[in-house]
Amino acid sequence: MSNDSQRVAIVTGGSGGIGSSAARRLAADGFAVVVHYARHAAPAEEVVEGIRAAGGVASAFGADIAEEPEAAALFQHAKDEYGHVDVVVHSAGIMPLAPIATMDLDTFDRIMRTNLRGTFVVDRLAAQHIRTGGAIINFSTTVTKLQMPTYGAYAASKGGVEALTLILARELRGRDITVNAVAPGPTATPLFFEGKSQELTENIARANPMERLGTPEDISEVVAFLAGPGRWVNGQVLYANGGMA
Template structure:
C-alpha cells in the first residue's frame, strides 16, 4: 500500500462526476473515503477504481442531512485514514419543474439534501479538516443561467454559493480554502438518460467549445482546488466551457 500524506472524503461518489473525482484524486495519491447514501455496491465498485492506484480506501455511508450520521461518518474516515485534508461534497438531488407546478414535497426534499446536507457536511468538515486542506462544494451553472424549470434546484445551489463564500471567511487563520465548483451540462449517464439527441446537441452547442463537459473536466478543476490552488478561496468556479 502506497504511503499517502493527504486524504479526501468524496460525498456522492457513486455519480458520474463523483466517480471521476475519486479516480483523479486516487491517481494524484490521495487516500480516499468514498461516501454513499443508498447503494453500497456501487460505492464499492468506485472504491475498486481507487484501489487500483494502491491508495488507502474506505467506503462510508450516511444521510448527509443527518448530523449524527455525518459526525459518525467523519469519525470513521479519521480512524481509517488518520485524518482528513480535503472534503469534496458532490452529493445532491435535482427535481425539475416550472415553479408554478412544483410539488412542494419535492422542494422540501431538495432543500433537505442540497441545503441542509451541505450545511451539515460543511459544519463537520470545518471542525475537522487539517491545516493546508480544502473544502470543495458543488453548485451549478444554472444559478447564473436561470433556465426554466430549474428554479427550485438553482435556489438550493444559490444557498450553497452563499455558504461557501461565508465559510471561507469564517475559517480565517486555519489555512483551509473553501470553494464551489459549478458545472454546466456534463455528459454523465444521469444527465443523458431520457434526453432526445436534439436536446443533447442543443445543450452541447451552448458552450463556445461546442461540446458537453466530461466528468474528467470537472475532476480536473476539483484536483486543482484540492491540491495546488492555495490562493483560490471563497470562489464559485463556473466549469462549463464558457457558457455565459
Template sequence: MSGKTRIALVTGGSGGIGRVVATRLAADGMTVVVHYAGNPAPAEEVAKEIAGAGGSAVTLQADVTEPERVRELFDAVEQQFGGVDVVVNTAGVMILKPVTELDVDDLDRMLRLNVRGAFLVSQEAARRLRAGGALINFATTVRKLALPTYAGYAASKAAVEALTPILAKELRGRDVTVNAVAPGPTATPFFFKGKPQEVIDQMSKAAPLERLGEPADAAEAVAFLAGPARWVNGQTVFVNGGVI
C-alpha cells in the first residue's frame, strides 16, 4: 500500500454499525465516502462528525439494488478521488418473523437489499478496487446461532457469507482481499426494534463476556481487515464475544 490517503466507501454508512465504521476508518486516516439510500440528513451528520474530528468525508446517494446506480456511485467516487481502496458493505435490512408468518414481500425485501445489493456492490468493488485494497461484507452470527424468527434474515446473510471466499479466489493476483464480518447481538436500533426487554436481557448475557456487542466492536474488526490484515483473505470473522 502506498503512502497516499486511502479512499473508503461505506454503504449504509449513515446509521447503526455503518456510521461507526465510517468514523473509525476516518480516524485511521482514510477519506470516507458515506453512502445513503434515501434521507441525506443522517449521512451529512456522519460527515460533519468526521470533519469535526479532523477527518475527511463526503456523502453520496445510491440505490444499491440497481446495477446502474451502483456503477454511478463508483463512478462518482473515482471522479472525486481517482479511485477506491476500501469498500465496506453494511447496507441491509432485518425483518424478524417465524417462517410460518414471514410475508413473502418482506422476504423479497431482505433478499433484494441483503443479497442483490451486496452482490452488486461486491461486483463493482471487484472491478475497481486498487491494488492493496479490501472489500469487507457483513454477514451475521445468527447464521450459526439459529435463533427463531431470524430465518429469512439469516438466509440472506448466509448468501453473503458464501459469496465472500469465492470472490476472494476470483481476485487472485489482484492484491485485493475479500472478507466478511459477522457480528453477534449488537446494541443498535436495528437490534432493539420490536424486542421485549426480557429477550434483550437474555441475549445480553449469552456471550461469556456478558454484554451486547457495540458497533465499535464490529468497526474494530473492519479496521483490521481494511488496513493491516493483508494475510486474512476469504474469511468470515465472527465478532460476537464468544457467544458461539
C-alpha cells in the first residue's frame, strides 16, 4: 500500500545481529522496513513479528544480493508493498577468516562475491530507486585500520566497499542522497563470537578505551543518525568502535 509520507527502508542482512537491530531501530523511528534475508526465513520473520508487535510496519524478503535479478526483486517488493524506497542499509556480509598464505581461492571468491559484488549490486539498484532525500548506508569494518592477521580477504573486500561508497556519494551529486559507510569495531553478535575462546573475546573487548565489546544497538544508533538527521554527513566512513582505532 503506497503512502508517500511513510519513509521506507530496506535492510539487507536484516535477520543478523547488527541488521536486525538496525531494522528494529528504524521501525521505531517510523520507517516501514523490508527485512532481507539470504537463506533462512524464520529469523527474518521473527524480526518482522517483533516490529509489528511494537506497532511498526515490516515485511521479510529473501534474495541473493549478489545476483542482480534477485536483488532487483527485493527493491520491487519494497515498492510494491510501500510505494517507494528512501533508505538502504546494506549490512549483509560474511567473514571467513584464514591467513592469506593458506586461504583457498574458493573462500576468497565467496567473500568477494557476497561482500564486494553484493555491495556493488545493492548500491547500483539503490542509486536507481531511492527517492530524493534518501540515504545509502553500507558496512565496512574497523579491521581495515587494524591490519589483524587472518582478516586479509575480509578487510580487502571491505576496502572495496569503502571505495564504492565514497565514489557513489560523488556520483549522486544534485540528488540530495547521502552515501556513507559504518565501520564497526568488534560487536557482540553470533558472527563475532563464532570460533573465539572466552579469553580471546575478553582480550578483544579490552582493546578499546571503553573496555567492552560494542552492541548491535550501538551500531544501529549510528545507522539511525545517517538514515535520519545526519543529512550533512556524506561520503564518509564512520568508525563506531569505542576508540579502538
